[in-house]
Amino acid sequence: MVVAPKPQLFEYSQNDYDSNPPRLSAIDVDPVDVSDDGRLGVVGESHYQQGLKLASGGHVAGYDLDSHLPAIALMVPEPSNPFDNSAVRIDVVHGGRSVTVGYLAREVARHYQPHLLPLRQQNRVARCPARITGGGSGKYYGIYLHVAAPSRLFAAAVTGPEASFASSTQDLIRLNADWFCTVTKEEAHQDVLARCADHCSDIEQPGEFVLDFCLAAKGKYRGERVIEVRIGPDRVGELTMAMTNRYSLLLDLIHQRGAVALAHGHIEQDDRRGYQVVLHMPRDPARPRRPEWFDA
Known part of the structure; x- marks a missing residue:
C-alpha cells in the first residue's frame, strides 16, 4: 500500500x-x-x-x-x-x-x-x-x-443471555469492558479532565468513571433523564440519549441493589476538541441477565 x-x-x-x-x-x-x-x-x-x-x-x-x-x-x-x-x-x-x-x-x-x-x-x-x-x-x-x-481485535463476539455484564465488590459494581462508548458535553469540564488525564490516558490500564442519572440541562432533551459520567464527585460529561436508552435498564438494576456503577475508561486529547472521554462498556445490556451475585 x-x-x-x-x-x-x-x-x-x-x-x-x-x-x-x-x-x-x-x-x-x-x-x-x-x-x-x-x-x-x-x-x-x-x-x-x-x-x-x-x-x-x-x-x-x-x-x-x-x-x-x-x-x-x-x-x-x-x-x-x-x-x-x-x-x-x-x-x-x-x-x-x-x-x-x-x-x-x-x-x-x-x-x-x-x-x-x-x-x-x-x-x-x-x-x-x-x-x-x-x-x-x-x-x-x-x-x-x-x-x-x-x-x-481478533476475538469472536460473545452473544446470548449467558454473557455477564459486570462484577461486584461490596457496594460497587464494575461494568465489563467489551466495547468503546463515547461521552458528550466534555467541553464544559476540560479543567477536571486535564487534572485527571495523566492517570486515565492508557487504553490498556484505564481509570474508573462513575455512572449516575441526571436531568439534561439544555438542548433537545432538556429535562429528560440522561446518564451522567463522573470522575469521583466531579462531573465530566454525559452519554448521548441513544446510549442512555441502551444502558438505563442496567443502571436501574444496579441502583435497585443500592450499589454504585463504575465503568472503566480512558481520556484522549484532541487538538481541536480538547480532552475526550471514552468509556469501556458492556456490549449489549438491553436485557441483562442477573448474575448470581446480583441478588446476594
Whole structure:
C-alpha cells in the first residue's frame, strides 16, 4: 500500500475541497475483518477533508448516530513514520482504492500497532466499519471507527443471555469492558479532565468513571433523564440519549441493589476538541441477565 503523503498544515476552507484533491491508493493487500465491538475516534481529520468528502460522496451527516454516514476503514500500521514509529494510519475504502482520512491518537496507536504489524508482514490489513460525521458549509468532516480494544481485535463476539455484564465488590459494581462508548458535553469540564488525564490516558490500564442519572440541562432533551459520567464527585460529561436508552435498564438494576456503577475508561486529547472521554462498556445490556451475585 502506498505510504500517505505528509499532512498539509493548512486552515480548512471550502475552496480546499476543489483545489486540493485527495490522492487515491491501490489496495494491494488482503483486508481482514476485525471485531467491531467498540467505538474509537480518529485524529487529524482536518488535514484530510478532501478525502473525507470523497469518501462521503459529498453528503452531509446528521447530528444523531443514525444519520452518520457508513464507511469501511483500513487500519494501516506505519512503523517507519518519521513523526511517530507507533503510528496507525486510517484509510477509507472508496471503490477499489483507498484514501487516507486521519490517524489514531498517538497514545492509542501504540497499543494497536503491535496487533496490526503481524498482518502487515503477511501482506494483509485490518478492516472495520466506520462512520463519517459533519460536513456542509464551513463544517469539518470527522470519522470514528467501530473496532474492539487492542486485546480483543481478533476475538469472536460473545452473544446470548449467558454473557455477564459486570462484577461486584461490596457496594460497587464494575461494568465489563467489551466495547468503546463515547461521552458528550466534555467541553464544559476540560479543567477536571486535564487534572485527571495523566492517570486515565492508557487504553490498556484505564481509570474508573462513575455512572449516575441526571436531568439534561439544555438542548433537545432538556429535562429528560440522561446518564451522567463522573470522575469521583466531579462531573465530566454525559452519554448521548441513544446510549442512555441502551444502558438505563442496567443502571436501574444496579441502583435497585443500592450499589454504585463504575465503568472503566480512558481520556484522549484532541487538538481541536480538547480532552475526550471514552468509556469501556458492556456490549449489549438491553436485557441483562442477573448474575448470581446480583441478588446476594
